[in-house]
């Protein structure tokens with residue numbers, strides 16, 4: 001894992017000192033809330049529906065146990081005893097008190113964490129595949145590149161006042177678990193003629209105008225990474241619309257100018273910029289890379305694992321659903337579900353965070369990941385330790401075997417916290433998870449990505465959910481629109497709207513009809529919801545959602 005050098009530590013300490021003075025000036029009244037706003041946003045501090053909200057970056061989702069303990073300590077000491085993990089591999093604290101925030105930032109800095117550039121029109125927290133460095137299908141660990149981008153973009157003098165926020169995701173596997181096609185820039189490590197480089201995707205994004213990114217460069221040599229991204233962002237920095245907030249993201253710039261024109265401009269700018277990078281970026285990379293070396297894997301029998309797998313059906317169900325294949329065949333990647341049926345997706349209590357940190361320390365080579373699907377991952381667990389890990393998780397309501405299933409829902413905070421919300425998301429997610437748990441259908445339904453946002457900003461990724469739910473306000477009443485066929489992976493797609501929205505009361509029955517239709521329509525139990533949808537199209541699903549329309553059509 002990357003360790004801060006003296007420069008990094010000094011930089012964060014200096015920022016915290018400045019912010020402490022700014023907070024003091026706000027408290028004394030020397031600064032108005034309006035004057036304070038840009039200063040607090042530079043440090044990840046939002047003002048939400050009920051309180052301030054602090055967003056802390058977890059770069060490329062990687063934490064060690066000490067850092068997780070510290071997040072738990074912060075939740076315990078300065079918040080209401082829990083934290084919320086988000087789709088951007090951040091953690092949000094919903095209830096900090098303003099005078100405490102400088103102390104929280106200092107506590108974060110003690111363990112090499114910060115909230116810099118988690119807000120504002122800058123390059124935001126760089127995200128990556130949460131199985132990086134462990135996944136069996138990985139070409140190369142993308143995190144050293146993500147760290148390089150983080151260092152280069154932090155406090156980048158030209159990129160502090162971009163037209164809008166800018167999100168970069170990096171993936172090192174053929175299977176895209178980082179949603180690279182829905183980011184401003186998506187980077188996928190690919191191989192060509194025996195050399196690894198990047199496929200560069202630009203102009204993806206969700207929000208009000210969802211778009212799937214386009215390929216800007218099919219193959220970029222690794223050594224060109226920073227100058228090429230710098231060229232891309234600087235082209236957008238000049239062209240991007242500053243007259244209209246809703247048209248400011250790079251996806252609109254690409255759409256308005258066309259990918260060919262953007263590509264020409266980027267390549268030209270890249271030629272200009274390339275020489276000024278004169279190798280400093282590469283020596284920085286050489287310094288970063290060893291920090292991501294694989295841990296010293298244990299040599300140990302896996303017999304205990306096999307015994308438990310054969311004899312304990314609860315353990316077996318958890319392994320089959322929550323444990324993914326590791327590069328080392330004696331190891332597994334254990335995903336800890338933060339989606340116990342009826343819980344708030346992505347929330348972890350301080351006790352749960354402490355427990356996860358302990359497990360990482362004892363059984364996980366001290367490594368933890370946060371996934372964009374709002375779960376926590378222990379990337380390196382020896383198979384012989386999985387029974388003990390599972391047993392511990394059970395004691396803390398963390399052993400739900402539902403990864404990738406219908407109750408593994410992504411949900412934004414919605415009306416419960418967010419000042420921009422038009423509807424609730426959390427209670428909707430809770431109801432859906434509880435209902436499908438009661439029906440005992442989850443495992444039969446199989447892989448299904450259900451994602452919910454409380455407004456058009458799409459923080460809950462609903463556009464790329466196999467089933468997406470968007471909460472809207474219709475004349476003071478919550479209304480939920482359903483989209484189908486979205487996909488966040490390498491075959492990314494934006495979901496299609498099915499028809500009029502549903503009231504909060506009608507939503508659950510509508511979803512049940514939809515799922516029943518899928519179970520009837522699938523060609524075999526292995527055919528997933530998305531595969532069925534792609535095979536049969538929207539019509540039979542719409543008929544299930546709106547039976548009264550089908551009746552009317554038949555009568556006509």
Ligand code: HEM
Nearest residue numbers: 086087088182205206207208249411412413418457458459
């Ligand atoms: C509660 C405080 C939050 C506020 C004020 C907020 C605000 C916004 C806004 C305004 C957008 C639209 C930006 C645009 O299209 O230009 C957005 C997008 C987004 N937010 Fe949030 N958000 C919040 C919380 C979250 C949380 C909790 C998550 C994760 C669960 C999240 C993840 C995202 C993502 C993934 C997008 C889509 C970006 C894109 O691809 O265009 N946000 N947010």
Ligand code: SF4
Nearest residue numbers: 412418421454455459
């Ligand atoms: S989608 Fe809307 S309601 Fe949900 S967190 Fe984002 S801005 Fe808030």
